Amino acid sequence: MARAVTPRPKEPKEPKQAKEPKQAKEPKQAKDPKKPKEPAPVAFCSFCRRPDTEVKRLVAGPGVYICDGCVALCAELVGTGRVGPRRGEAGGGRPRRAPWEQDLGPEEVLAWLPQVAAAAGQVEENLAGWVGKARALGVTWARIGEALGMTRQSAWERFSGEG
Numbered sequence: 001m002a003r004a005v006t007p008r009p010k011e012p013k014e015p016k017q018a019k020e021p022k023q024a025k026e027p028k029q030a031k032d033p034k035k036p037k038e039p040a041p042v043a044f045c046s047f048c049r050r051p052d053t054e055v056k057r058l059v060a061g062p063g064v065y066i067c068d069g070c071v072a073l074c075a076e077l078v079g080t081g082r083v084g085p086r087r088g089e090a091g092g093g094r095p096r097r098a099p100w101e102q103d104l105g106p107e108e109v110l111a112w113l114p115q116v117a118a119a120a121g122q123v124e125e126n127l128a129g130w131v132g133k134a135r136a137l138g139v140t141w142a143r144i145g146e147a148l149g150m151t152r153q154s155a156w157e158r159f160s161g162e163g
Protein backbone atom coordinates (compact mmCIF):
# COMPACT_ATOMS: atom_id res chain seq x y z
CA MET A 1 0.00 0.00 0.00
CA ALA A 2 2.87 2.36 0.67
CA ARG A 3 3.70 4.22 -2.45
CA ALA A 4 5.57 7.34 -3.25
CA VAL A 5 3.29 10.26 -3.81
CA THR A 6 4.47 12.51 -6.56
CA PRO A 7 2.58 15.74 -6.35
CA ARG A 8 1.69 17.11 -9.71
CA PRO A 9 3.33 20.46 -10.19
CA LYS A 10 0.83 23.23 -10.47
CA GLU A 11 0.68 25.11 -13.65
CA PRO A 12 1.94 28.58 -13.02
CA LYS A 13 -0.60 31.30 -13.60
CA GLU A 14 2.13 33.72 -14.27
CA PRO A 15 5.78 33.01 -14.87
CA LYS A 16 6.80 35.21 -11.91
CA GLN A 17 4.74 33.21 -9.35
CA ALA A 18 6.28 29.93 -10.39
CA LYS A 19 9.65 31.14 -9.22
CA GLU A 20 8.49 31.40 -5.60
CA PRO A 21 8.93 27.98 -3.98
CA LYS A 22 6.91 28.75 -0.84
CA GLN A 23 3.68 29.13 -2.76
CA ALA A 24 4.13 25.76 -4.40
CA LYS A 25 4.92 23.85 -1.18
CA GLU A 26 2.16 24.97 1.15
CA PRO A 27 -0.84 23.62 -0.77
CA LYS A 28 0.76 20.14 -0.99
CA GLN A 29 0.85 19.67 2.79
CA ALA A 30 -2.65 20.99 3.26
CA LYS A 31 -4.07 18.51 0.77
CA ASP A 32 -2.45 15.45 2.37
CA PRO A 33 -5.15 13.89 4.62
CA LYS A 34 -2.74 11.32 6.10
CA LYS A 35 -0.43 13.99 7.44
CA PRO A 36 -0.59 13.79 11.27
CA LYS A 37 -1.17 17.07 13.00
CA GLU A 38 0.71 16.01 16.14
CA PRO A 39 4.39 16.81 16.32
CA ALA A 40 6.74 14.01 15.31
CA PRO A 41 8.31 12.05 18.19
CA VAL A 42 11.64 13.37 19.34
CA ALA A 43 12.66 10.24 21.25
CA PHE A 44 11.49 6.74 22.11
CA CYS A 45 11.63 4.82 25.40
CA SER A 46 14.69 2.58 25.10
CA PHE A 47 12.82 -0.16 26.98
CA CYS A 48 9.35 -0.31 25.44
CA ARG A 49 9.91 1.81 22.29
CA ARG A 50 6.91 4.05 22.98
CA PRO A 51 7.43 7.55 21.56
CA ASP A 52 7.53 10.64 23.75
CA THR A 53 4.22 11.68 22.21
CA GLU A 54 2.49 8.66 23.81
CA VAL A 55 3.88 8.74 27.34
CA LYS A 56 3.51 11.16 30.23
CA ARG A 57 7.21 11.49 30.88
CA LEU A 58 10.34 10.36 29.13
CA VAL A 59 13.46 10.57 31.28
CA ALA A 60 16.70 11.03 29.33
CA GLY A 61 20.01 9.34 30.05
CA PRO A 62 23.15 9.36 27.92
CA GLY A 63 21.60 8.39 24.60
CA VAL A 64 18.84 6.36 26.23
CA TYR A 65 15.37 7.13 27.56
CA ILE A 66 12.89 5.53 29.92
CA CYS A 67 9.19 6.30 30.11
CA ASP A 68 7.03 6.68 33.19
CA GLY A 69 5.40 3.30 32.52
CA CYS A 70 8.72 1.48 32.46
CA VAL A 71 9.91 3.34 35.56
CA ALA A 72 6.75 2.17 37.35
CA LEU A 73 7.37 -1.40 36.21
CA CYS A 74 10.98 -1.23 37.38
CA ALA A 75 9.90 0.19 40.74
CA GLU A 76 7.42 -2.65 41.13
CA LEU A 77 10.02 -5.29 40.25
CA VAL A 78 12.61 -3.83 42.59
CA GLY A 79 10.03 -3.30 45.31
CA THR A 80 8.73 -6.86 45.20
CA GLY A 81 12.18 -8.38 45.01
CA ARG A 82 11.25 -10.21 41.83
CA VAL A 83 14.57 -9.23 40.36
CA GLY A 84 16.28 -11.87 42.50
CA PRO A 85 18.67 -11.72 45.42
CA ARG A 86 21.18 -8.96 45.58
CA ARG A 87 24.86 -9.26 46.17
CA GLY A 88 25.51 -10.28 49.77
CA GLU A 89 22.00 -11.71 50.22
CA ALA A 90 21.13 -15.40 50.32
CA GLY A 91 21.38 -16.73 46.81
CA GLY A 92 23.15 -13.59 45.69
CA GLY A 93 26.66 -13.48 44.38
CA ARG A 94 25.99 -16.02 41.65
CA PRO A 95 28.04 -15.51 38.54
CA ARG A 96 26.28 -12.78 36.62
CA ARG A 97 25.39 -13.42 33.01
CA ALA A 98 24.67 -11.16 30.08
CA PRO A 99 20.98 -11.23 29.04
CA TRP A 100 21.77 -13.16 25.84
CA GLU A 101 23.51 -15.88 27.84
CA GLN A 102 20.33 -16.80 29.68
CA ASP A 103 18.19 -19.75 28.74
CA LEU A 104 16.10 -18.42 25.89
CA GLY A 105 14.53 -20.07 22.85
CA PRO A 106 15.09 -18.96 19.27
CA GLU A 107 11.83 -16.97 19.12
CA GLU A 108 12.66 -15.11 22.32
CA VAL A 109 16.12 -14.32 21.02
CA LEU A 110 14.72 -13.18 17.67
CA ALA A 111 12.23 -10.94 19.45
CA TRP A 112 15.11 -9.18 21.16
CA LEU A 113 17.06 -8.42 17.97
CA PRO A 114 14.90 -5.58 16.58
CA GLN A 115 14.52 -4.12 20.08
CA VAL A 116 18.26 -3.96 20.61
CA ALA A 117 18.85 -2.68 17.07
CA ALA A 118 16.28 0.08 17.58
CA ALA A 119 17.85 1.10 20.88
CA ALA A 120 21.30 1.08 19.30
CA GLY A 121 20.01 3.21 16.43
CA GLN A 122 18.61 5.76 18.84
CA VAL A 123 21.88 5.89 20.77
CA GLU A 124 23.82 6.42 17.55
CA GLU A 125 21.39 9.14 16.49
CA ASN A 126 21.82 10.80 19.88
CA LEU A 127 25.58 10.65 19.65
CA ALA A 128 25.48 12.28 16.22
CA GLY A 129 23.19 14.95 17.65
CA TRP A 130 25.56 15.70 20.51
CA VAL A 131 28.53 15.83 18.16
CA GLY A 132 26.56 18.19 15.92
CA LYS A 133 25.89 20.35 18.96
CA ALA A 134 29.60 20.39 19.80
CA ARG A 135 30.42 21.41 16.23
CA ALA A 136 27.80 24.16 16.32
CA LEU A 137 29.50 25.45 19.47
CA GLY A 138 32.79 25.63 17.62
CA VAL A 139 34.43 22.53 19.12
CA THR A 140 37.15 21.15 16.85
CA TRP A 141 37.11 17.62 15.40
CA ALA A 142 40.35 16.99 17.31
CA ARG A 143 38.69 17.66 20.67
CA ILE A 144 35.59 15.65 19.74
CA GLY A 145 37.82 12.75 18.73
CA GLU A 146 39.78 13.05 21.97
CA ALA A 147 36.55 12.95 24.00
CA LEU A 148 35.46 9.81 22.17
CA GLY A 149 38.85 8.12 22.30
CA MET A 150 39.38 8.27 18.58
CA THR A 151 41.46 10.28 16.17
CA ARG A 152 40.32 13.59 14.71
CA GLN A 153 40.14 11.86 11.33
CA SER A 154 37.97 9.01 12.65
CA ALA A 155 35.60 11.44 14.35
CA TRP A 156 35.28 13.48 11.18
CA GLU A 157 34.68 10.40 9.01
CA ARG A 158 32.04 9.05 11.37
CA PHE A 159 30.09 12.20 12.11
CA SER A 160 30.72 14.89 9.52
CA GLY A 161 28.59 13.31 6.84
CA GLU A 162 31.37 14.07 4.39
CA GLY A 163 33.56 11.03 5.00
Ligand SMILES: [Zn+2]
Pocket residue numbers: 045046047048049050066067068069070071
Ligand atom coordinates in the same frame (compact mmCIF):
# COMPACT_ATOMS: atom_id res chain seq x y z
ZN1 LIG B 1 8.89 2.55 28.27
